[in-house]
Amino acid sequence: METELKVSVVRMTRDGEELSGALDDSIYDLHDEFLKPFGGLRYELGVQLFGSELLVRGKLEQDFEAACSRCGQDFDFTVKVPDFATSYAVDEKTEFVELTAELRESILLTLPTYPVCREDCPGIEKTETEAPDSRWDALDNLKKG
Ligand SMILES: [Zn+2]
Numbered sequence: 422m423e424t425e426l427k428v429s430v431v432r433m434t435r436d437g438e439e440l441s442g443a444l445d446d447s448i449y450d451l452h453d454e455f456l457k458p459f460g461g462l463r464y465e466l467g468v469q470l471f472g473s474e475l476l477v478r479g480k481l482e483q484d485f486e487a488a489c490s491r492c493g494q495d496f497d498f499t500v501k502v503p504d505f506a507t508s509y510a511v512d513e514k515t516e517f518v519e520l521t522a523e524l525r526e527s528i529l530l531t532l533p534t535y536p537v538c539r540e541d542c543p544g545i546e547k548t549e550t551e552a553p554d555s556r557w558d559a560l561d562n563l564k565k566g
Contacts, residue, residue: 422443422444422445422446422461423442423443423444423445424444424445424447424448424521425444425448425519425521426440426442426444426464426519426520426521426524427517427518427519427520427521428440428468428475428477428517428518428520429516429517430470430475430511430515430516430517430518431515431516433468433469433470433475435470436469437467437468437469437470438467438468438469439465439466439467439468440464440465440466440467440468440479441463441464441465441466442463442464443460443461443462443463443464444461444462444464444521444524444525445461445462446458446459446460446461446462448462448521448525449525449528449529455487455488456485456486456487456488456532456536457485457486457487458483458484458485459484459485459486460483460484461483462481462482462483462524462525462528463481463482463483464479464480464481464482464505464524465479465480466478466479466480466505466520467479470511473510473511473512474508474509474510474511475508475509475510475511475515475518476506476507476508477505477506477507477508477509477520477523478504478505478506478507479505480501480502480503480504480505481501481502481505481524481527481528482499482500482501482502483499483500483528484497484498484499484500485497485498485499485500485532485536487536489536489537489538489542490535490536490537491535491537491538491542491543491544491545492538492542492543492544492545493545494538496536496538498536500528500531500532501531502527502528502531505524505527507520507523
C-alpha cells in the first residue's frame with residue numbers, strides 16, 4: 422500500500438482530478454497497544470485548482486482495533502470523515518502537494534478519546550439483567566389489538 426499521497430499540480434487539468442485509494446497504516450506511526458489501525462486509510466477525494474489555491478475535498482475512512490475503555494474487550498470500529506476539506510496555496514513553482522499528513526491528522530482528530538465497544542457498554546462490572554416488566558405486556562397487546 423502507498424505511504425504517501427501526492428497530487429501533481431503541474432499536470433492538473435481545469436476539471437481537476439478524482440483520487441481514490443488507500444494509504445498504508447504505517448503513516449500513523451502509533452505505538453499504542455490498545456489502538457491499532459488496520460486495512461489502510463481509504464480516501465475518495467476531488468481535487469481542483471482555483472487560481473493559486475488547490476482545493477481538496479472528499480471522504481476518509483479508517484478501521485481501528487481498540488480495547489474498549491469501559492470493559493477492556495477488543496473491538497473494531499471505523500472512523501469516518503465524511504466532509505474532509507482543505508486547501509493549499511500553490512504557485513507556478515509548485516509541482517506537488519503532499520496530502521498524507523493532513524489526511525492522517527483528520528482521522529486522528531475524529532478518533533474518540535475513549536472508544537467504547539458499544540454505546541451502552543456496561544463496563545467490567547457484571548450488571549444484573551432485569552426481568553422484563555410484564556405489566557407492559559398487557560399494554561402492548563392492547564396496542565396490537
Ligand atoms: Zn465495552
